[in-house]
Amino acid sequence: MSPTFDQILGIVQQALTPYSAVLATAEWWFINRDLFGRVRLIAPAAQQAALEASEAFRALTRDLSEPLGAHGYPADVIVLFEDEPETVLDGTTAFELDGFPGVRVVDRLASESDWGHVAEVSTGPPRIVFHGIKGGVGRSTAIAVTAAVLAERGHRVIVVDLDLASPGLSSTLLPIARRPKHGVVDWLVEDLVDNGDVVLDSMVTRSGFESAGEIIVVPAHGDSPGEYLAKLGRVWMPKLTPTGREKWARRLNRMLGALETRWRPDVVLVDSRSGIDDISAACVTELGALRVLMFTTDAPQTWEGYRILFDHWRRTGSVTCIRERLQCVGAAMPSVDEARDFLALREMSWSLFVEGVYDEIPVPSEGSQDDDFFSYDVGDRLGPHFPWQVRWDRAFLNIAAWHEAFGVLDGKVIDASFGPVIDGISALIVEHHSGAPTIDKEGL
Amino acid sequence: MPPADFYDAHQRHHEDAENLYKQGRLANADHLFGLAAECGLKCLMTVLGMQSTNGLPPKADRKHIDQLRARYDTYCNGTPLGAQFLLPPSDPFLNWSVEQRYEHQQMFTRAIVTPHSLGTQEVALLVGKAKRGGLL
Numbered sequence: 354m355s356p357t358f359d360q361i362l363g364i365v366q367q368a369l370t371p372y373s374a375v376l377a378t379a380e381w382w383f384i385n386r387d388l389f390g391r392v393r394l395i396a397p398a399a400q401q402a403a404l405e406a407s408e409a410f411r412a413l414t415r416d417l418s419e420p421l422g423a424h425g426y427p428a429d430v431i432v433l434f435e436d437e438p439e440t441v442l443d444g445t446t447a448f449e450l451d452g453f454p455g456v457r458v459v460d461r462l463a464s465e466s467d468w469g470h471v472a473e474v475s476t477g478p479p480r481i482v483f484h485g486i487k488g489g490v491g492r493s494t495a496i497a498v499t500a501a502v503l504a505e506r507g508h509r510v511i512v513v514d515l516d517l518a519s520p521g522l523s524s525t526l527l528p529i530a531r532r533p534k535h536g537v538v539d540w541l542v543e544d545l546v547d548n549g550d551v552v553l554d555s556m557v558t559r560s561g562f563e564s565a566g567e568i569i570v571v572p573a574h575g576d577s578p579g580e581y582l583a584k585l586g587r588v589w590m591p592k593l594t595p596t597g598r599e600k601w602a603r604r605l606n607r608m609l610g611a612l613e614t615r616w617r618p619d620v621v622l623v624d625s626r627s628g629i630d631d632i633s634a635a636c637v638t639e640l641g642a643l644r645v646l647m648f649t650t651d652a653p654q655t656w657e658g659y660r661i662l663f664d665h666w667r668r669t670g671s672v673t674c675i676r677e678r679l680q681c682v683g684a685a686m687p688s689v690d691e692a693r694d695f696l697a698l699r700e701m702s703w704s705l706f707v708e709g710v711y712d713e714i715p716v717p718s719e720g721s722q723d724d725d726f727f728s729y730d731v732g733d734r735l736g737p738h739f740p741w742q743v744r745w746d747r748a749f750l751n752i753a754a755w756h757e758a759f760g761v762l763d764g765k766v767i768d769a770s771f772g773p774v775i776d777g778i779s780a781l782i783v784e785h786h787s788g789a790p791t792i793d794k795e796g797l
Numbered sequence: 798m799p800p801a802d803f804y805d806a807h808q809r810h811h812e813d814a815e816n817l818y819k820q821g822r823l824a825n826a827d828h829l830f831g832l833a834a835e836c837g838l839k840c841l842m843t844v845l846g847m848q849s850t851n852g853l854p855p856k857a858d859r860k861h862i863d864q865l866r867a868r869y870d871t872y873c874n875g876t877p878l879g880a881q882f883l884l885p886p887s888d889p890f891l892n893w894s895v896e897q898r899y900e901h902q903q904m905f906t907r908a909i910v911t912p913h914s915l916g917t918q919e920v921a922l923l924v925g926k927a928k929r930g931g932l933l
Contacts, residue, residue: 387929387930387932388930389931391931393929393931395929433928433929440922441929443922443929461929461930461931463877463878465881589880590880591880593883593884593885594885595885595886595887598883
């Protein structure tokens with residue numbers, strides 16, 4: 354029976370094992386999984402003649418081709434030769450085939466999302482991404498409340514609605530009369546024709562919420578969505594310039610940079626789309642977030658979603674780039690035994706982090722310290738698995754328009770429900786800026 | 798008539814063009830760069846949906862490289878996959894003509910030929926990408 358996709362790498366490892374001498378003849382090799390999930394080997398063109406003259410190499414191609422079945426190519430065409438590894442990578446990321454130094458796996462995907470590439474932390478103000486595997490867990494509410502409290506404390510906060518396929522955050526934060534003319538989608542479309550500057554100033558607005566600081570809202574679309582679907586279908590476009598190709602996620606990054614330069618916020622809160630689609634990939638891995646808040650309920654589908662992500666990060670070797678930026682958030686759910694539910698959530702979160710993110714700590718040897726490893730005990734509040742708990746409160750039920758609720762809600766109620774999230778982000782801002790918040794209200 | 802093999806034609810024209818270019822035989826190199834780029838784009842157009850009949854592309858697509866770019870862009874715009882195969886905005890082949898094969902070789906300077914060499918390399922990169930993507 355022909356194997357299925359998930360068996361490919363195991364088959365390749367098994368097929369290559371007897372051929373370490375052949376593999377040692379070249380500096381690099383790629384296992385290329387193409388758009389259809391078929392596999393080819395890519396080798397340096399400089400070695401082509403020598404390899405093709407080698408009986409061992411011909412045997413390798415046969416032993417690789419046959420067990421891959423529908424996921425392989427005939428032995429005589431299963432190898433491609435390329436001059437440079439950079440040509441093979443072509444802007445994508447590759448990961449090392451487990452047990453085979455110098456052999457990397459490269460995936461060709463129909464979509465440009467790349468969960469395996471984690472951008473460096475942005476050098477501007479801290480960017481905090483609010484993400485969840487499932488929607489409807491109070492992510493947008495948490496952003497709205499956090500932004501309001503941070504503004505009350507004197508911070509200038511930019512809130513960006515990147516839930517482009519299900520926009521709505523701006524309508525909760527802004528009365529209709531204050532909505533700007535344009536939004537994120539307009540910038541992404543205009544940027545394709547070098548026209549982004551035309552909408553940069555008209556895609557933001559103040560929330561109007563009276564505070565020591567201010568909330569600057571960047572909605573997904575403007576006061577009129579316009580031809581939203583026609584625009585949305587274009588936001589994923591890469592941009593071609595005389596100097597190269599810029600993926601849409603990089604364009605998004607550039608947009609945030611332009612907004613930060615223009616408005617100089619203390620912090621940027623990003624409402625990511627939930628799930629593991631292209632938008633969430635960009636928000637979680639490509640925007641250089643200082644923290645990615647993973648909104649979580651103790652539900653099997655949520656844990657399964659995070660497990661998929663963690664497995665991928667571990668396999669592609671990118672887990673070490675992102676794990677210090679993750680933070681579990683226990684989403685608000687009605688509960689009859691809050692303490693018990695929190696412990697259950699914490700336990701599940703810890704198990705998941707131990708399985709996919711934390712280092713395995715070996716038996717201590719002389720000179721080694723636990724500090725050398727990224728790992729936390731289940732009850733360690735500093736661990737990213739330890740949930741920042743949002744507590745459910747009926748006071749937050751049926752609030753559709755936060756711009757009306759700000760200033761009316763009891764501060765103690767807000768603190769009781771969102772305290773850990775607000776305090777956690779506050780600490781990040783203070784740490785980042787190493788001083789008291791400053792506000793310059795010029796500009797808007 | 799056997800079906801056109803645009804991939805093979807692209808590769809052999811490109812290889813010969815590069816060899817001639819290195820030897821300073823710019824006139825014939827230039828001619829082959831144009832043909833290599835044309836075959837490369839037609840190869841990609843096939844991937845993006847161009848249907849040939851009796852080995853020939855549709856009439857609207859039977860053009861040389863100096864007039865082919867608009868047709869290629871149309872195929873790119875016709876499918877989401879096309880976004881992966883877009884060419885840079887400027888077209889370096891607008892001053893290339895198949896009729897130039899009759900011209901005297903002194904007409905072909907490096908200033909004229911080098912942009913055609915670079916343009917063909919751009920096409921070749923996309924053809925390689927299609928190959929690695931399993932589309933060819």
